[in-house]
Amino acid sequence: MNTISNTSAALSVVNIGADLFADAIEAQGFAVTHVAWRPPAGDQHALMTLLADPRVNEANKIAVERMLSAHPVIVDVRPAHEVISALQKHKLLHAGPPIEWERMCGPMRGAVVGACIYEEWAKDEPEAVALADSGTLDFEPCHHYNAVGPMAGITSPSMPVFVVEDKTQGNQTFSTLNEGLGKVLRYGAFAPEVLERLSWMQEVLGPALGRAIR
Known part of the structure; x- marks a missing residue:
């Protein structure tokens, strides 16, 4: 990330989501309020059903194997x-x-x-x-x-x-x-x-x- 410059006043930054943006700003000496947020998953029951489906793990395993063997x-x-x-x-x-x-x-x-x-x-x-x-x-x-x-x-x-x-x-x-x-x-x-x-x-x-x- 480029160094923040040309600021005439103190910055007050609110970061939502990914930590890396907050870390980069904080490393440059600016105060950051980090909000731990992620997009709502929607139908939690449907999501959990999908995550628990053994076919998902098997498909991911095959995908990774093919990437590594390509x-x-x-x-x-x-x-x-x-x-x-x-x-x-x-x-x-x-x-x-x-x-x-x-x-x-x-x-x-x-x-x-x-x-x-x-x-x-x-x-x-x-x-x-x-x-x-x-x-x-x-x-x-x-x-x-x-x-x-x-x-x-x-x-x-x-x-x-x-x-x-x-x-x-x-x-x-x-x-x-x-x-x-x-x-x-x-x-x-x-x-x-x-x-x-x-x-x-x-x-x-x-x-x-x-x-x-x-």
């Missing part, structure tokens, strides 16, 4: 639509659980706009927003297709993705390439330089990496 290897770089067959025109993948365009946060909406312009489904921001408002776009979580994406996680058909194979289980997963720092689509930017970089990654970087890896 041997991930990058085997290729391909356009997303070539390895995720469902990812075709007007379909976008995103980070997190299922969500509608109307409920997306600003950075995710910005990334959607950028992806629409990048894919040439729209020529500018107003046209991309109108396309999204019309319901034409189909949104699904990356993890529904064994894929991951950073931050907003927007993955469109033409974007190059790493193809990662688990040599232990034989399954494949996919991840978009890192755009670098500064203005980037993953944070919702869609300035000309962002789109130019994405096009360069599609036309130059992705194919070069794919050839080198293969």
Whole structure:
């Protein structure tokens, strides 16, 4: 955590939830009142029934075993639509659980706009927003297709993705390439330089990496 600075008066901080935030502020010499709180569990009976289900422990055991035994290897770089067959025109993948365009946060909406312009489904921001408002776009979580994406996680058909194979289980997963720092689509930017970089990654970087890896 960055050091707190530029304060003209004594701070009085109330921290709710995770201890680490309170500890970090206290370590910098500021008074902190920590409130031990967590989101309500809701139906306690249902929660306890779930926790007591032996299938949960067994599933967790299998999940941990597979993570520890995994041997991930990058085997290729391909356009997303070539390895995720469902990812075709007007379909976008995103980070997190299922969500509608109307409920997306600003950075995710910005990334959607950028992806629409990048894919040439729209020529500018107003046209991309109108396309999204019309319901034409189909949104699904990356993890529904064994894929991951950073931050907003927007993955469109033409974007190059790493193809990662688990040599232990034989399954494949996919991840978009890192755009670098500064203005980037993953944070919702869609300035000309962002789109130019994405096009360069599609036309130059992705194919070069794919050839080198293969």
